[in-house]
Amino acid sequence: MLITTYFKKFLHSSQSSGILLIFCVALSLVIANSALAEGFQHILDKNIGTDLFDLRYPLSIWVNDGLMAVFFLLVGLEIKREIVEGELSSFKNASLPIVAALGGMIVPAAIYFFFNQDTEYAKGWAIPMATDIAFSLAILSLLGKRVPLSLKIFLAALAIVDDLGAIVVIAVFYTEQIHWMYLLWSALMVLVLVLLNFFKFQKHVFYVVPGILLWYFMHHSGIHATIAGVLLAFTIPTNVSDTEISPLEKLEQKLHLPVNFIVMPLFALANTNITFKDGMVDGLFGSLGYGIILGLILGKVVGINLFSWIFIKLKISSLPDKSNWTQMVGTGLLAGIGFTMSIFIALLSFKGHPEIQDEAKFAILVASLIAGASGFLLLKTSAKSVS
Template sequence: MKLTSYFHNFFQSSQSSGILLLGCVVISLLLANSSAGESFANLLQLQLGPYSTAVWINDGLMAIFFLLVGLEIKREIIEGELSSFKNASLPIFAAIGGMVVPAGIFALFNAGTEYANGWGIPMATDIAFSLAIVAMLGSRVPASIKIFLAALAIVDDLGAILVIAIFYTEQIHWMYLIYTALIILLLIALNRLQVTRHIYYIIPGLFLWHFMHHSGIHATIAGVILAFTIPTNASDTEISPLEKLEHSLHTPVNFFIMPIFALANTNILFKSGMVDGLFSTLGYGIILGLVAGKVIGITLFSGIAIRTKLSSLPADSNWTQMVGTGFLAGIGFTMSIFIALLSYKGDVDIQDEAKFAILVASFLSGLTGYLILRKSGQKQLPN
């Protein structure tokens, strides 16, 4: 059966995927705070083989999302916006600023308190939600800004994963890390031997995910590593294995994986006293860290990199759009919640207060970034 032009356009539209994702956020919040909330929570904890539903979603499906983003980043490095050092270095400097400043703000409020261990919470950028917001803006935002945000979020998440591995992981299983390294070497060898069939990368990629998951390091990073071993070329006309895989992943990621991810990770149960937690040092550290710290750190470090001529602004962009992007990077959400759970193990009340503060901060950051980018991009729209 042939799809109508309406449905074809729907599935091709990145704007509609963003709307779908935000709709799932609302549904998840409503479910969590309804009579079905307990059943929904039990469903997420249901064991499916060796892992729970939530683990399959957050560590399994999201590894595929990271695979797609990694493919897009590699393509841009080889033949696109990130192919020059000046453009490629900017997301790295920006991500460093977007981690250091928020962590410093949190520590400023919470050093010496019972909340001090949560300094890593405002460092994280939720790549799925931030990209969904910028996708909704369509042509109002230049492609270079979308690529910059994706690269920034990747570097940010890599930084957050390293922070978790070094400071929040109770135990690293070194034998699994050795297995992981061997799989990576195999994937690199396949690339060097110019193996082009996807199956020869996907099967080792599954083992890579398994070993990384058991090593104690967040398994989604396996998707990025796998992406960077898929062969590509610098040609605009010849379709490479990377581009074929990238094309095949867009629809399932945008219209299945990301919505499922949103449903599973926004089920926050509102409790009495959570609002009071916003006006504690914990709340101040998280909200100011994500809402103010992210944009300050990203624009400050970006400005230094550009002023010293180490980097350059993304093509067809301006500083207003960079500020708007900095606010979008303040959507911490899933990774921030994950770090909060690790920071305050055994204290459910503090965990709930941290979750609510993250939700509020992410909403404020996302809304502010959306409005700034929408306003700054109006002049670029055709009449």
Template sequence: MLITNYFKKFFQIAQSSGNLLIICVIVSLMIANSSLGDDFQNLLNYPIGPYSTSLWINDGLMAIFFLLVGLEIKRELIEGELSSLKNASLPIFAAIGGMVVPALIFVFFNYGTEYQNGWGIPMATDIAFSLAIISMLGKRVPASVKIFLTALAIVDDLGAIVVIAIFYTEKLEFTYLALSGAVLLLLILLNFFKVKKHIFYIIPGLFLWHFMHHSGIHATIAGVLLAFTIPTNESTTEISPLEKLEEKLHLPVNYFIMPIFALANTNIQFKSGMIEGLFSNFGYGIILGLVLGKVVGINLFSFIAIKLKLSDLPKKSNWSQMIGAGLLAGIGFTMSIFIALLSYKGHTEIQDEAKFAILVASAISGFSGYFLLKLLAKKKVTISDYKENI
């Protein structure tokens, strides 16, 4: 089946790109806390044309990342796991719970403080890291659980995109917003008239990014809007323009753009008081939101959906494995850091505190999810062997 082949390839890419991301995080932390730290920061602040290097990374390259995310969301809605209400219902309910509960936990600890704007930080799931870790477990985890986590992460990203567009948008410039709308209308017309060549979408897409950047809405949203105008189909034999573009983007996004983002945004200089900051309300909001809020929200909303007979558990899975998947969804990293940068613009110290808490929370979630799923797989094998011996 096409969907099976797609997921096999997707997990292979996710595993190796996740390993590369871990290396980039370690390298970035080492550089930031060495004699090269200031030079590296100066490089990130260095102007390239009208914008700094870091802005090109966070607003430019990440727009391509969001283009790929948008393509994945659209493909899943048209022909994949989200194409029918029955298939989509459990990941959707789970993703909603995985966004609402962490946000409430953060607000509980930080309401009324200077940190309260960061409530979106623990809502996010990092697709690359979470799938990289579950892929390391191989056949010890049912394919249905991997697909559930993938669909959940995609819906989660869609939720994060909506949150960024609505709540982390600065003052709107209506002239540029109107120009963005005009370009978007052009892209929709190209789709309507079944124009298939990518170049006819990419060039207007660049203008869309430019106008969106100046409109006040974060420029990365342009990537998602562009993705939803790329033509696709429901055929299992004919490869659509969307699938061709998705295929082309996987390697540069996973092996260049995300590693560059990790290098540029985890260059945290460890300072006195950072460890103590983890045990502050701000630290609790992020760490408990990601580690506890994600797994509780995902499983609570999944349980309710299943009890109401709106959804079913993934095939050959159990609630223990769902808890493991929920823990892996607590790896926020890329999206969480991205939202932290938007939440505390101009407040470098708060951004660094948030990044550090996100790293710690993601590490706890990743290790605990991995070892729980690995332990469950061992127990299953032991029980099977025992029955065979009898």
């Protein structure tokens, strides 16, 4: 019984999911720089699915567009619950992650543009705008109760707004073609989901089926399909009762284990396989490297905290509950973990130039490691000084 008890604790621990995720990052990097690299890449590139309805894609696409939509569904459920009955239920608290995310997009993009205007790298201005919600929340979870829950909610909300902003940027500036008919079908699915909520349908199956169709239409529209998870989450019914468990809370409970111990680890394995090549380190000390690294680290911290400070001083917003400015700086550093979405934008920005793509990916990895380690250490130190 002792082993079973510890195993249950492991499965229910947010810290263990963070440790597993970091292990998968390290494992993926080792594989990508070993004799297994070619075989591993072959697996990621292998087409899976059916030609019927045009649903045959490489495994990496299923992970990044399919499984990550489930992750965004869970995060969206948590955000909606907090909006309805928790930390984000007041306008002051809900407005802060929105304005912080705007600052965290504008300032990094400006820093990148400063270093790369009128160069061959200029098109990558959106690379440092994105926050990797999976990795940033995983590192924050390693701190356990040493940081207030409100900071996790703040970072999750900020990262969602950030990623939605990145998706809009991709749709407007990097999408080669938007298929408007599929986008119209996506809007119709959202309407169906809203009506199901309005007429108080309680069973999950009524939402899952149109939710899957929403993902399909969104994916074929040319817009990043993970947004379907957030849209679906915001239509799942909830309540403000402490005694009655809502459909939203039931679904949230069901998704925690598969997301933390299947979806996120697979995502890390598929996206961290960066093969180190000659010249990558030199690329860190050019305009591309400076733009990405300073954008993600300095730009995120300054943008998030400057915009937050302005709105708090204007008494429009307020700090997350039981938090302080040192913790806000630490959270801003964690938001500098750009990784997946940043790499995705880099691939779109420099399509047809694999050598530039590799330099950009390496700079993103370095910046994300520095931001993650710095944010973790600052938050851990501030927790000790407060206790």
